[in-house]
Amino acid sequence: MCYYISNGGGKVAKNLKLKSARAAADMSQQALAEAVGVSRQTINAIEKGDYNPTLNLCTAICRALGKTLDDIFWED
């Protein structure tokens, strides 16, 4: 098990938990991006596993979705 974050910036697996949590909160990528202060492309890149967000951004995303870091960024 490992966190998606802080692994040296390499390519990581798709973050399906983020996608489903966003869908459950009925938020579009644009809405989530605006809520956490990044571009929509960045949210898309995180979901696709093209970008490792910083801890600050991870916590902001979790707050916006009402989830914990474990819920969204902990890989089983």
Place this chain on the structure above:
Amino acid sequence: MADKSRERNNAGLCSDYGLDERQKAVSREIGLKSFKLIFTVTALISIAWFMVGIFFPDIEISCAYTALSYWAATVTCQCYYGIKASKYGVINSIAVFSFQTVSLFIALFMTVFALWFGVVVRLADIEMENTPLLAAISAIAAVNHYVMYFCGKRNDKVLEEQAKENEEEEQ
């Protein structure tokens, strides 16, 4: 007033104003590669000029030509950064706007200068000093600004394509 100065400061290629953390990370990675490129190119040019000085001590080389070679190297590296950054759409919006407006105007202006010094002055046999230098400087400036204009256009296109892809994925 403060806004205008902020816009001026962020209208350059290397400003990361308005970029988020991912865009900054991409921009800085390209910046690091550009730095390595400019370091290598500058070192090679320095070695070349040094060799010329050592092996051909009788040749008189104008400082202007030396400066021109370094400037050409700098512009090349800047263009490299711009092309790479626009490929990922990480040029800030103020810079993109300035490239699409001011750069095109300057590029056209410099093209006229380059043609004047490089072609008209020679064909008309007008007596002027350093016309090759002036033509070269104008041509380099023109190419630099054409590339920046192209980078601005490409950056916008990349962002539009990304937005389209995202919309399709969301649906």
